[in-house]
Amino acid sequence: MQKVVRIAGDGIGIEITEAVSAILEQAGAQIEWIDARAGLGAYEELGSPLPDETVAAIREYKVLLKGPLTTPVGTGFRSVNVALRQHFDLYANIRPARTLPSIDSPFKQVDMVIFRENTQGLYIGKEHWVDEDKKTHAESIAVVTEQASERIIRAAFEYAVTHDRQKVSLVHKANILKFTTGLFLEVGKRVAKEYGSIEFEDLIVDNMAMQMVMRPERFDVVVTTNLFGDILSDLASGLVGGLGVTGAANMGDEQAMFEAVHGSAPDIAGQGKANPMALLFSSLMLLEHIGQNKVANNISKAIYKTLVEKKVYCTPDIGGKGTTQTFTQAVIDNL
Numbered sequence: 001m002q003k004v005v006r007i008a009g010d011g012i013g014i015e016i017t018e019a020v021s022a023i024l025e026q027a028g029a030q031i032e033w034i035d036a037r038a039g040l041g042a043y044e045e046l047g048s049p050l051p052d053e054t055v056a057a058i059r060e061y062k063v064l065l066k067g068p069l070t071t072p073v074g075t076g077f078r079s080v081n082v083a084l085r086q087h088f089d090l091y092a093n094i095r096p097a098r099t100l101p102s103i104d105s106p107f108k109q110v111d112m113v114i115f116r117e118n119t120q121g122l123y124i125g126k127e128h129w130v131d132e133d134k135k136t137h138a139e140s141i142a143v144v145t146e147q148a149s150e151r152i153i154r155a156a157f158e159y160a161v162t163h164d165r166q167k168v169s170l171v172h173k174a175n176i177l178k179f180t181t182g183l184f185l186e187v188g189k190r191v192a193k194e195y196g197s198i199e200f201e202d203l204i205v206d207n208m209a210m211q212m213v214m215r216p217e218r219f220d221v222v223v224t225t226n227l228f229g230d231i232l233s234d235l236a237s238g239l240v241g242g243l244g245v246t247g248a249a250n251m252g253d254e255q256a257m258f259e260a261v262h263g264s265a266p267d268i269a270g271q272g273k274a275n276p277m278a279l280l281f282s283s284l285m286l287l288e289h290i291g292q293n294k295v296a297n298n299i300s301k302a303i304y305k306t307l308v309e310k311k312v313y314c315t316p317d318i319g320g321k322g323t324t325q326t327f328t329q330a331v332i333d334n335l
């Protein structure tokens with residue numbers, strides 16, 4: 001039995017976590033869940049959106065399955081998701097996007113995995129006013145270090161090797177941001193030399209955006225800086241059906257967090273309309289991470305079977321006529 005921390009989260013988080021847990025149990029996953037709290041519910045009931053006990057549990061058990069958390073807009077506490085990434089130095093955000101059967105999309109044969117650097121770049125919000133009094137002139141600072149670039153690029157190459165992938169594409173804007181993304185590119189070229197069996201290419205981010213829409217099937221493993229990765233990984237999800245059907249992992253050297261990338265969907269919470277697929281795909285990455293690949297493969301096959309034969313059981317967001325419950329039961333029946 002592997003101990004794994006489980007945060008159901010807010011809104012639909014509770015329904016989809018229940019669905020995913022049921023499927024994993026029926027598939028024979030050897031997991032003992034350690035339930036912990038975070039998000040708006042924890043804030044309202046326990047006084048903190050990220051209680052110390054939750055942080056301690058993640059530190060101890062190292063692996064976390066996390067449902068979506070509500071972040072109040074404008075006021076209130078800061079994003080717990082960002083806090084978790086920073087606290088545990090979860091530097092690699094891994095987002096696979098793969099064409100699924102019977103999901104409406106003009107894009108076919110998409111099968112890419114984006115590695116987004118999660119701790120630096122322009123995304124970290126190091127901003128200031130040049131004229132504090134008038135607030136007419138703002139500046140933002142992008143931070144890129146050799147060390148952080150190397151660990152994310154290496155993670156992408158290691159993934160390519162262990163997952164039988166052929167190519168790593170590095171995305172940058174080194175023609176303009178010559179120091180910051182230029183450094184990222186230089187580190188990429190150096191690391192690539194150590195992986196002779198993996199093809200390496202680099203693309204400028206605007207060209208990448210066009211290529212992903214025109215020829216998404218040409219991409220395999222992609223590695224890029226924080227802000228570019230934020231945008232391109234959502235684009236990649238959009239190619240295969242959206243945030244409701246793609247999973248994500250945030251990996252550090254010690255801890256790993258597997259999460260749904262969509263939010264808590266307060267508009268449909270409690271109505272049985274929530275699609276558990278995104279969290280389910282994230283949980284398959286979790287199973288792989290803890291060495292239970294066989295269970296992950298079986299569930300993956302059952303999801304595909306459910307999508308192909310029984311679209312009637314799927315939730316309305318992907319054109320189905322079913323509910324969270326009917327989808328969950330259909331996957332279990334197809335195991």
Ligand code: NAI
Nearest residue numbers: 068069070071244260261262263264265267268274275317
């Ligand atoms: P959202 O992703 O919750 O919802 C956007 C739209 O997609 C809604 O119409 C919703 O019904 C639908 N949707 C999302 N997930 C779905 C699912 N699994 N099945 C079916 N439909 C689904 O984004 P929104 O409304 O911008 O944010 C709501 C709350 O979630 C906010 O408090 C936000 O801060 C939080 N949030 C949390 C994230 C996380 O914990 N990783 C990520 C994004 C938002």
Ligand code: MG
Nearest residue numbers: 229230231234
């Ligand atoms: Mg994003």
